[in-house]
Amino acid sequence: MTSIRTARPEELPALAEHPGDTERNAATRAYLAQLLDSKCTRPEWCLVAEDADGRPAGSVVLWTIPGHAVPLAVVLFEAPADAPEAGTALLDAAAAKARELGATELEHVVDSPAQAPQFQRDPERRGELLRQAGFRVVRDGRRFSRRIPLAGLAELPADDPRLTFRSLAELGPGAFTDVLQDLLADTADARLAADVWEHGARRAAELLFEETAELRHEPDWWEIGYDADGTPAVISLPAENPSVPVIGFVGVVPAHRGKGYATSVVVRGTRVLAAHGATEVRGDCDAANVAMAKAFRRAGYENFADRLEFSRPL
Structure with a gap:
């Protein structure tokens, strides 16, 4: 019989530790400490599963954007391979708590290969547990990363001279929504x-x-790039999440596709973040968006992981 309880103060920020897995334990401990410090989670949002003998048998943590009171996702989901019922109970308990706090949907992502900070090993088993708990895949994504050279902007690709950029501070939100x-x-x-x-x-x-505006950014970071004919061609929304600077969203207007502008707009967002001190920038796209995946690679990014995005309605 599995029971679920709130983590005790002395269990934070470690939660479920894996014997002999020093790298994983250190990374997940540091990650949860960061989440607690940044208010992406709270102690009462950290749940632990106990087996019939009262021993910890897994954990899950609710996550939100800093400053928000409603959970958006679960992170640090851990359940023993020989006790799938613990995983189901944890996910159900997390969903119930999120619903009580006003959430209407709960998300979780599974990255492959396993890596810091969550070390989500055995992604197939994780995916099956999520599906059994009512989650479904809403996106098959690809994750990209680019390190910024020590010389910064000088070693990055140059901006596309065909594009003229104007910022959110100048244009206002309406132009961006259009x-x-x-x-x-x-x-x-x-x-x-x-x-x-x-x-x-x-x-x-x-x-x-x-949703993108919830990430930290400055109005002059966000830009629309105009073609020589004066029409909007690209949009660039670089930002910073609590962990790393990101290409929050980029895109090419349908009328201007096929001109190589996808690479140009990724380069632009990267240069904006580098100019404000970024040493690494990350981005992602749908696996079906082949053009954008090529654009990341051409802009010097590498595909360091695949990401399945799951969602459960509440």
């Missing part, structure tokens, strides 16, 4: 396409802008 609406009407991203189907292109564009 471009996003145009982009989302013809998107290769499964998750964004689902948003368009559910909400319509305009509302999906507004939601994408609002």
